[in-house]
Amino acid sequence: MHERPNRPTSSSAAHPGGPPSRALPLLTAQSGIYYAHQLAPLGTELNTADRVEITGPLDGDLFTEALVRTVGEADTLALRISEADGAPVQHVVPGEPRVHRLDLTPERAEAWMREDLARPVDLASAGGLMTQALIRVGEDRHWWYQRVHHIAVDAYALSLIGQRVAELYTAAVAQEPAPEGRFAPLGELTDDEAAYLSGEEYAADRAFWAGRMAGYAPEAGPVNADASAGDGLLHRITDLPASALDRLSEAARAAKATWAELVVAATAAQLHRLTGTEDVVLGLPLTNRRGPAALRTPAMAVNVLPLRVAVRPRDTAAGLLRRIVLEIREVRRHQRYPQADLRRDLALESADAPLTGPMVNIKAFDTALDFAGLPGTVRNLAAGPVESLAVGAAPGPDGGLRLTLDANPAAYGEADLAAHERTWLRCLDGLTELLLTTPDRPVASLDLLTDDEVRAATAGRTEPAPLLTLPQTFTAQAALTPGAVAVRSTLAGTFRGALTETDAPGTALTYAELDAASDRLSQLLAGLGAPARTGATVALALPRTADMVVALLAVLKAGLVCQPLDLGHPAARTLAVLEDARPVAVIGTAATLAAL
Structure with missing residues (x-):
C-alpha cells in the first residue's frame, strides 16, 4: 500500500483553524442518531459511506484541493458532539481535513474501506466523524471514498457534497474562478x-x-431465530x-x-x-x-x-x-x-x-x-x-x-x-x-x-382435501381470527358491528360478529321448522349490505338453499321467481317485503 500526504494548497484555507462556533442544539433528526450511538458507542451501524468511481485521467491534486475546500465549506463535516448540562450540543470546530491518497489494487482498496467502516467513531474527537480518501485503483481509475457518521449527514447531504466537489474540480481544470459557495451555516438550520x-x-x-394515526396498533416485525450477534446488514x-x-x-x-x-x-x-x-x-x-x-x-x-x-x-x-x-x-x-x-x-x-x-x-x-x-x-x-x-x-x-x-x-x-x-x-x-x-x-x-x-410448494402432498362445508370452513376461520374484519359495507344495515365508526354510513363486521349474527338467524330459521323439507329454499329480499352476507351464511348453516331476489326487477318478475322457488321463508327489510 502506498499513501502520500495532502499537497499543501491555497484551497485548504477554506477550512482554517479557529475557535469553535457557539454551542448549537442538535437537530431533531440528529437527536435520534445521538441516542442510538449512546446505546452502542462501539458499534458501526451508524456509519454512512459512498464510493464514487471516477473513470479517466483525473488530476489527483486538483481533486484534493476541491475536496478540502468543500469540507471546509460544510459545517456539518467539522462537528464535535458533547454534552452541556446533561443535554447534547454540537460545535463547529474548523480544522485542516485529512485526505488519504492511496495506490491500491481494487481488492486491497475494498479491504481498506471495509476496515475503515468497521472502526468505531468518537463523536467528540476532532475530525472523527469522517474519513476522506482518493484511491487510485488502476490506469485512469480512481475511487473517492467518503465515510461520514449519520449524525452529520443523510443521503441528500452526501449528494450536495459530491456536487460541490465536482463543481470545484471542473472549474479548476478549466482554470476558472471557483464558483461561490452555497452552503449556509448550520446555525441557520438549528435556529x-x-x-x-x-x-x-x-x-x-x-x-x-x-388524526392520521388514530387507532394504530403496531405489530411486531419478523424475527430470525438463526441470527447471531454482530451479523452485518x-x-x-x-x-x-x-x-x-x-x-x-x-x-x-x-x-x-x-x-x-x-x-x-x-x-x-x-x-x-x-x-x-x-x-x-x-x-x-x-x-x-x-x-x-x-x-x-x-x-x-x-x-x-x-x-x-x-x-x-x-x-x-x-x-x-x-x-x-x-x-x-x-x-x-x-x-x-x-x-x-x-x-x-x-x-x-x-x-x-x-x-x-x-x-x-x-x-x-x-x-x-x-x-x-x-x-x-x-x-x-x-x-x-x-x-x-x-x-x-x-x-x-x-x-x-x-x-x-x-x-x-x-x-x-x-x-x-x-x-x-x-x-x-x-x-x-x-x-x-x-x-x-x-x-x-x-x-x-x-x-x-x-x-x-x-409446484415446489405442493410437491409430494397426497393427503385428501378436507371435506368441510363452507359454514364449517368459515367457523374455523372465525376461531382463528375473531377480531379481523370479515365484511365491510358502504351502506348501513341492521348489523353494524363494534368496529363500525360512530358516524360511518356503512358497516364493518368482524369474523366473530358475523359468525354470531348468522348463528342467531340460522337458529331462528330452525325454529320455524324450515329444515324439515330437504332442499327447502329461503328467498332473500335484501339490499347489498352486510345483512345480505349474514343472511346467506345463516341459510347455509341451516342446510337450506338460498334464492336471492334482484330488487331491481319488476314486481311481476319477482313474483314469478317466488312462485317457481316456493320458499319456506323470505328474509327482507320492511321496505323490501312491502314491495313484493
Whole structure:
C-alpha cells in the first residue's frame, strides 16, 4: 500500500483553524442518531459511506484541493458532539481535513474501506466523524471514498457534497474562478427548527398526525431465530434496464403518478398480500428541508414518518396507486413533525416498538457526477441502520433503475430476504402490467408465486382435501381470527358491528360478529321448522349490505338453499321467481317485503 500526504494548497484555507462556533442544539433528526450511538458507542451501524468511481485521467491534486475546500465549506463535516448540562450540543470546530491518497489494487482498496467502516467513531474527537480518501485503483481509475457518521449527514447531504466537489474540480481544470459557495451555516438550520418547534405549524402538524394515526396498533416485525450477534446488514441489488424504467414510468403516468410512487404502491400491495393486513404502514424517509437554506446545506435532517394506507383485495391497481399518490402528498405537507415526538404521542416509549413496517427509500434524483467530463458513478457502501427491512429505488447505471433490499439479520435470514425480493419484484411487475392493460382489475389478482414455486410448494402432498362445508370452513376461520374484519359495507344495515365508526354510513363486521349474527338467524330459521323439507329454499329480499352476507351464511348453516331476489326487477318478475322457488321463508327489510 502506498499513501502520500495532502499537497499543501491555497484551497485548504477554506477550512482554517479557529475557535469553535457557539454551542448549537442538535437537530431533531440528529437527536435520534445521538441516542442510538449512546446505546452502542462501539458499534458501526451508524456509519454512512459512498464510493464514487471516477473513470479517466483525473488530476489527483486538483481533486484534493476541491475536496478540502468543500469540507471546509460544510459545517456539518467539522462537528464535535458533547454534552452541556446533561443535554447534547454540537460545535463547529474548523480544522485542516485529512485526505488519504492511496495506490491500491481494487481488492486491497475494498479491504481498506471495509476496515475503515468497521472502526468505531468518537463523536467528540476532532475530525472523527469522517474519513476522506482518493484511491487510485488502476490506469485512469480512481475511487473517492467518503465515510461520514449519520449524525452529520443523510443521503441528500452526501449528494450536495459530491456536487460541490465536482463543481470545484471542473472549474479548476478549466482554470476558472471557483464558483461561490452555497452552503449556509448550520446555525441557520438549528435556529429555523427552533422557531418551528415553538410555532403554529408544529401544532398543526401534531394535530394532523394525531388524526392520521388514530387507532394504530403496531405489530411486531419478523424475527430470525438463526441470527447471531454482530451479523452485518444483508443486502441485495437488482438492476433493471432503461426499458424497464420507461415501462414503469408509462404505467404510472396513466394514474398521474411517477415511477417512484408506483414502487411504493407495489411495496404496499406486497405487504397486504403476504400478511393479509388491510392497514399498511410503511416508513417514508422525507428530506425535511423547507426553505432555501436547508435545501442547499449538508446536514442530517431526514425524517422517517409513517405512510398509512388502506389496502383491500377489491382495490383496483389504478385506485391503489392514486391513493398512494394522495397520501404521500399529505404526508409531505407535514413532514417536519419529529418522529420522536410522534412516537411519544403514540406512547411508543420502547426503542424496540416499531413505528412503521418496511421503509421505502426512494431517491428519484440522479446521483451521477461529472468531474470536468469524467463520469463519477456513486456506489453506496453503507446507508445507516435498518430496523427490520428497507427497500430502495434510485436511478441506476445506463439510465436504468437500481432496486435494493437491506435487512436487519435479526429479522431476516439470507433465504428469507431472497424470497422477499422475488415476491417484491413480481408484485412490482404485476402491478405495472395491470396498470398498462387492465387498471380496473383488483390487486387480489396479482400472482406472487411462479408456476414452478407453486409446484415446489405442493410437491409430494397426497393427503385428501378436507371435506368441510363452507359454514364449517368459515367457523374455523372465525376461531382463528375473531377480531379481523370479515365484511365491510358502504351502506348501513341492521348489523353494524363494534368496529363500525360512530358516524360511518356503512358497516364493518368482524369474523366473530358475523359468525354470531348468522348463528342467531340460522337458529331462528330452525325454529320455524324450515329444515324439515330437504332442499327447502329461503328467498332473500335484501339490499347489498352486510345483512345480505349474514343472511346467506345463516341459510347455509341451516342446510337450506338460498334464492336471492334482484330488487331491481319488476314486481311481476319477482313474483314469478317466488312462485317457481316456493320458499319456506323470505328474509327482507320492511321496505323490501312491502314491495313484493
